[in-house]
Amino acid sequence: MTIEFRYLTQEQVIQLGGLDMALAIQDVEAVFRLFGSGACVLPSKVVLRWGDSDSESTRGRINAMPGYVGGNCDMSGIKWIASMPLNPIERGLPRASALTILNHPTLGFPVAVMDGTLISAMRTGAVSGVAAKYLARKDSRTVGIIGAGVQSRTQLMALKTVLPALSSVLVYDIREERSLAFCQDMRDRLGISIEVVATSREATSHVDILVSATTAVSPVVKQRWIPEGCLYCQVGGHECEPLALREFDKIVVDNWSEMQHRGAQTLVWAKEQEIISDEDINAELSQIITGKKPGRENAAERIFFGAVGMGIEDVAIATRILRRAEEEQVGTMLKLWESPVFV
Ligand SMILES: NC(=O)c1ccc[n+]([C@@H]2O[C@H](COP(=O)([O-])OP(=O)(O)OC[C@H]3O[C@@H](n4cnc5c(N)ncnc54)[C@H](O)[C@@H]3O)[C@@H](O)[C@H]2O)c1
Structure with missing residues (x-):
């Protein structure tokens, strides 16, 4: 069986409501409620770095942030986010860049890979928005x-x-x-x-x-x-x-x-x-x-x-974006395989 997943660029994430802060706040508040009622799974962050914690300010780091969000979201996934603090200062580039992968919670296959950079920034803002409320x-x-x-x-x-x-x-x-x-x-x-x-x-x-x-x-x-x-x-x-x-x-x-x-x-x-x-x-x-x-x-x-940030926030927003992408047929379908070599 052919397995395909949807790929979304940052521009497509924006087209699908990625810059809508009211929706991001709604998603994040719902995630906190689900998390508080035990309906999420949140493994600890993994930090890849090239030295001690002080080295993060110079060499940077890449964090892996997985999670499962229950309720109507019912999606698992992971944000893989690099932070290079010298990028804006020395190279005119953004500090952070991320990919978010969503996986079918039962079958496990990837259903989407998308820019996670904007979603990450939006969910971080939304967390403070919920806190301020x-x-x-x-x-x-x-x-x-x-x-x-x-x-x-x-x-x-x-x-x-x-x-x-x-x-x-x-x-x-x-x-x-x-x-x-x-x-x-x-x-x-x-x-x-x-x-x-x-x-x-x-x-x-x-x-x-x-x-x-x-x-x-x-x-x-x-x-x-x-x-x-x-x-x-x-x-x-x-x-x-x-x-x-x-x-x-x-x-x-x-x-x-x-x-x-x-x-x-x-x-x-x-x-x-x-x-x-x-x-x-x-x-x-x-x-x-x-x-x-x-x-x-x-x-x-x-x-x-x-706030230290939780991958479940990214999974929730990415799932909302994916569902709209499916409805509106936005994104590029990529094949994982046409037929798996081993089963
Ligand atoms: N808690 C979370 O969930 C979460 C999520 C995302 C980012 N972050 C953290 O937020 C921070 C900012 O991220 P960003 O994407 O906005 O980075 P950025 O590089 O876009 O902006 C950081 C800004 O801080 C300024 N700065 C550095 N030292 C300063 C100082 N001493 N006084 C005043 N300004 C100073 C820089 O000039 C730069 O403009 C990072 O440390 C990042 O790790 C936290």
């Missing part, structure tokens, strides 16, 4: 953004989707040209006022929501900087000074065991240095979404949200 103040108006790369773009798209009243953005990047390009791009895309600031300190002052999504190798968010009532979404993993964690009223994560498995994250280092303990992790996002733990309880709380 439960953890940000509803009257949030101002966002501070540290790092003006790819993730910061989808972070802002997601925040604006869940909090449409957001009206002002402060952005800081160590490379000013990146901040200026971000301003131009996102102002046009979202119709929101964006101002470039000269320091990460300025990007944190008087903001209702702070996002840091950088490739920084040392902390850029320091103690006593976080304003009262602020939600801080740390995307890059280690922008926050570990001691500053003690100033938060709540610490929420996507998946504490996976974060510890992955390492290379502020929260993990803070635990290793005994600045925080397991008890200081107030909740995983799925527990808040399913009502098992409270989200924001008052306007004054400072809340830290950290």
Whole structure:
């Protein structure tokens, strides 16, 4: 029997709704609910690198992130994503590039291979969007953004989707040209006022929501900087000074065991240095979404949200894209084989 799978380029992923943030947020929230009810399978990430964890900032890494999503999604798959932090700086190329493979959950055969780069950026934004829905103040108006790369773009798209009243953005990047390009791009895309600031300190002052999504190798968010009532979404993993964690009223994560498995994250280092303990992790996002733990309880709380990222988020969005591709007959069908040589 001939086995074929569908191949989708990034342009086709976009044609099929890949840039629709409202749908991405819907998919990601559904995944967190399914995950919280035990309907997903999430093996730990595998990290391929060429040295210790510090080498990731120079030589880069490639992560394998498999998962099965149950419910109506009912799909298994894997994201295979490379991160080369010097690409944007030295080569004018994106840091990340990914392929996502979807496999039939019963037969196992691949049903799709597609660009996973855009889906990955969208789901990372959507995770913060879902977090903001439960953890940000509803009257949030101002966002501070540290790092003006790819993730910061989808972070802002997601925040604006869940909090449409957001009206002002402060952005800081160590490379000013990146901040200026971000301003131009996102102002046009979202119709929101964006101002470039000269320091990460300025990007944190008087903001209702702070996002840091950088490739920084040392902390850029320091103690006593976080304003009262602020939600801080740390995307890059280690922008926050570990001691500053003690100033938060709540610490929420996507998946504490996976974060510890992955390492290379502020929260993990803070635990290793005994600045925080397991008890200081107030909740995983799925527990808040399913009502098992409270989200924001008052306007004054400072809340830290950290996400390590889960392959099931990519599988869910890729499945939505695939189903539309099947309906609209988009993509290129490729053969795995015409007839298998051995059975
Ligand atoms: N948690 C998750 O699920 C998840 C998912 C995707 C990416 N990430 C992480 O998010 C981070 C950003 O990814 P990206 O795709 O936007 O990368 P990017 O290379 O497109 O952007 C990173 C930006 O950070 C800036 N930067 C570096 N050092 C800085 C500093 N000290 N101060 C301010 N800005 C600085 C760079 O100039 C660059 O513009 C990476 O660390 C990546 O690993 C996390």
